[in-house]
Amino acid sequence: MLYYLFQYLDKAFDVPGAGVFQYITFRSAMAFILSLAIATIYGKKIINFLRKQQVGETVRELGLEGQTQKAGTPTMGGIIIILATLVPVFLFARLENIYVVLLIVTTLWMGTIGFIDDYIKIFKKDKEGLKGRFKVIGQVGLGLIVGSVLYFHPGVTVRKDTMGARVKTENVNTTILQEKSTATTIPFLKNNEFDYAKVLSFMGDGYEKWAWLIFIPVVIFIITAVSNGANLTDGIDGLAAGTSAISVLTLGIFTFLSGNIIFSDYLNIMYIPNSGEMTIYIAAFVGALVGFLWYNTYPATVFMGDTGSLTIGGIIAVIAIAIRKELMIPILCGIFLAENLSVVLQVSYFKYTKKKYGEGRRIFLMSPLHHHYQKKGYHESKIVTRFWIVGILLAIFTLVSLKLR
Secondary structure, three states: HHHHHHHHHHHHHOOOOHHHHHHHHHHHHHHHHHHHHHHHHHHHHHHHHHHOOEEOOOOOOOOOEEEEEEEOEEOOOHHHHHHHHHHHHHOOOOOOHHHHHHHHHHHHHHHHHHHHHHHHHHHHHOOOOOHHHHHHHHHHHHHHHHHHHHHHHHOOEEEEEEEEEEEEOOOOOOEEEEEOOOOOEOOOOOEEEHHHHHHHHHHOOHHHHOHHHHHHHHHHHHHHHHHHHHHHOOOOHHHHHHHHHHHHHHHHHHHHOOOOHHHHHHHOOOOOOOOHHHHHHHHHHHHHHHHHHHHHHHOOOOOOOOHHHHHHHHHHHHHHHHOHHHHHHHHOOOHHOOOOOOOOHHHHHHHHHHHOOOOOOOOOOOHHHHHHHHHHOOHHHHHHHHHHHHHHHHHHHHHOOOOOO
């Protein structure tokens, strides 16, 4: 809203300094500062409110050191992340931008699913929370919305070449031709664009119009997988928030570059008109995650709950899909992938060995993966720090893909 106010003041009254709001970099910096301030200053008030409402975590006895001491710690802290993200976005972002709208919808949608799950666990005293099938239905529903909008909305386009319509970037007017496309980026390859529509090329002429049959299911799968991965990663203090902040910051770099015709042309990456506006959202989201970490690092005074973890995973997935970098998720979000795989392998191997040998056997001492290291005797703060280091290395490796092909 401040964006529109200062744009009006700049155009109508030529107020000195008002024009700075047209710059994505300035608005991103302001969004980050404000979100960080909201999360750290008002986060304490929200935690105290949750504590008064007895919104405490119910901890199962898993034989992990320090686990039982966490009982009663306020949960639903994802509310802090959501509020600290949305307030700066409404103030500094262009709210008519389709990418910003999608991210707002994603935040509210996944936040609501997570909130319902936490509410059932806490107030209904049901440790299972929201039934898994309802979570999946919610994730699939969001995938349908995001996939359909990205495929059918006329404002979602990519660069074809440098001949065509006039488009104004942050600091330059240039000429491009925009087109609808289901192309995405394959990392570390020279000719690194892959069009989902080509999967249907066997159908003959006109196969492109059926590309949604491939694209939308892919979007649904990615959103479901990443949100579940973030949910599984949220098991020890600071792990999910820290690793997510690293991944989101990296996606922010890709988003800014992909939304700028000059940088995208120089780096020879796909230019996505209007996507740069997501940088404001990402800056606010990173600030919210860092601010939340102030209270979530060991020993945590608040847990994000599914309200936060499902929201984080959904936002990461949508950003990656929107800037056509979803095939980088297995690298960038390698922590999420490892946590997901550890659970899948553990459960599958246990069922297989139980059927074959009459007793279930395990690959890990416990899953998800972070609990395996806890069982081995590592302190959770050491596990979290090392996972952060791995996350930083994966982020750097992902950024290298900009030039290494």
